[in-house]
Amino acid sequence: MMSSRKSPIWHPFTQHALHGEMTRVVRGEGAYLYTADDRRIIDAIASWWVVTHGHCHPHIVRAIQEQAEKLNQIIFAGHTHDPAEAVAAQLLQLAPDNLDYVFFSDSGSTSVEVALKMALGYWHNIGVPRTRIIVMEHSYHGDTVGTMSVGARGVFNKAYEPLLFDVASVPFPVAGREQATLDALQAACRSETAAAFIVEPLILGAGGMLMYPPRVLKEMKRICEAHNVLFIADEVMTGWGRTGTLFACEQADVSPDIACYSKGLTGGSLPLAVTLCRAEIYDAHYSNDRSRTFFHSSSYTANPVACAAARANLELWQHGAGDRVASVAAMQERLIAPFRANPRFENVRHTGTITALDLKASDAGYLAGIGPKLQAFFQRRDLLLRPLGNTIYVMPPYCVTEADLEEIYAAIGDAADELT
Secondary structure, eight states: OOOHHHHOOOOOOOTTTOOOOOOOOOEEEEEEEEETTTOOETTHHHHTTTSSSBOOOHHHHHHHHHHHTTOOOOOOOTTTHHHHHHHHHHHHHHOOTOOOEEEEEESHHHHHHHHHHHHEEEHHHTTTTOOEEEEETOOOOOOHHHHTTOOSSSSTGGGGGGGGGOOOEEOOTTTHHHHHHHHHHHHHTTSEEEEEEEEOOSTTTTOOOEEHHHHHHHHHHHHHHTTHHHHHHEEETTTTTTTTTSGGGGTTOOSSSSEOGHHHGGSSSSEEEEEEHHHHHHHOOSSOGGGGSOOOOOTTTTTTHHHHHHHHHHHHHHTTTHHHHHHHHHHHHHHHOOOOOOOEEEEEEEETTTEEEEOOOEEEETTTHHHHHHHHHHHHHTTTTBTTEEEEEEEOOOTOOOOHHHHHHHHHHHHHHHHO
């Protein structure tokens, strides 16, 4: 099929043969996006889960402006700067205990790539032949080769399967069948080659907003500890208040060996990511032998302007942002509750500031035919909602109002009435 070219831009996760004109956004403020044709859109998914306090938050904008006038870029190999030092220090104060070092990168995918390389580098440098990564069914960790390898195999990565490395997989802990997951993890960790287990704590994002309780997360960490398998928490999406606490691991009293944070790290203003690790992992790379260097970087590692945004974001968290998270979580629970009795929906669920529900349809999953119809319906209602197939989820910025949320849930109910 030949394309009908209107713009030279190739958009992410977009089938251009089926998608019409792109929505041209000219301004953002708080929970709203404003378009070139004078529409106001409620951002109900925090612009792909990144915006926390709201679009163009004044405190973060000021920090970006001030830093851009001082130092906008410097090679981070052999150099450092105040914004990065401040962000690292603040992160270690806020993150779970026993995380001692901070490695900067520029996206969620790269933060996970860094985590995988840290884990494998640790075992290699201490002379133990552990190379096997354990993953959870339905996981999504990014779109680079390493992160696709530890994610669910399917439509997202089928074309690239020859590039992907083999992993061990455990089933998702479905309610009532959690022990099967724990037994499978126990068996996988017994392998002499088991190096690390990577998991999205409490909520699997792109895999369908699948949720499981903190007690399961805690037990998974205990199993890894018992077998000396590194525990990697991918909190790229679940961090920064999304699950109701600053980091999801807090709810299970879990301190990972390696943790990945991105998305909300700068409040959703600029790309930045970090991978935190225990001292033992850093120490395994610390040597007079240069061949044991941790060989990873990007040109914009710890970009000063992005770090200034992150520092401003962390300041907001240290001055009461958590109170707003609790308020949004309460509103979300109140508004999702009636859908549990709605026969058109199933698996209605809620964790922290995130809600999700599955619209009963003739097909299900990411490529369900109802997905594009739902997205078009919500666009007509001036809502940014991007269903995962027949799964509709709401993950707003924390400045969202109750009236905004009421409008969102009214539209979800109307979509079910009109499209099913």
